[in-house]
Amino acid sequence: MSNVSKPVIPAEVADVIEYLRFDEGRGGYSNQKIIQLYEMKTVQSEVAESLRKIPFDTLLAALVNGYERELTEEERREEAIAGEYEWYCACDSDYDDGVCRGILLTLNTLGIKIEGVNA
Structure with a gap:
């Protein structure tokens, strides 16, 4: 068993990830598409800005290992x-x-x- 820990991310970022993964109209975003959205600095949408509220490494860990929501x-x-x-x-x-x-x-x-x- 590995010692991989799930990062704790803000609820707003968790909501965006879940929205992107399960959005029926778009067929759902893969981890790669979510990372591309994060990296495209020209995209100023609310969704992209919400993703950028956490460091890139934390986003990667959350996408690969799963995540826990930060309590409000x-x-x-x-x-x-x-x-x-x-x-x-x-x-x-x-x-x-x-x-x-x-x-x-x-x-x-x-x-x-x-x-x-x-x-």
Whole structure:
């Protein structure tokens, strides 16, 4: 098994790649056509400009190895809140429980991981 990792790319770029690959009207773009679109600096379309938001090497890795979408702020927030409800706090009072949940929500929202707390 190889140690190839999938790059994380912005959702906008992922949407463009998926649009180009599966666009019925054009028959779908191959990796080669997507790279040509990226390289043609004279093309000023929204699609080409979106592709150029990531480095060329990242685009190549995404096309060949696959990719993972970068979470938007809203998705990150939703994930943090969902993680909060899975957590258990062994506090003695409702106040202490609320403080524990507030700390966990803050850490998850900011993307901070602490071993033994939320990691």
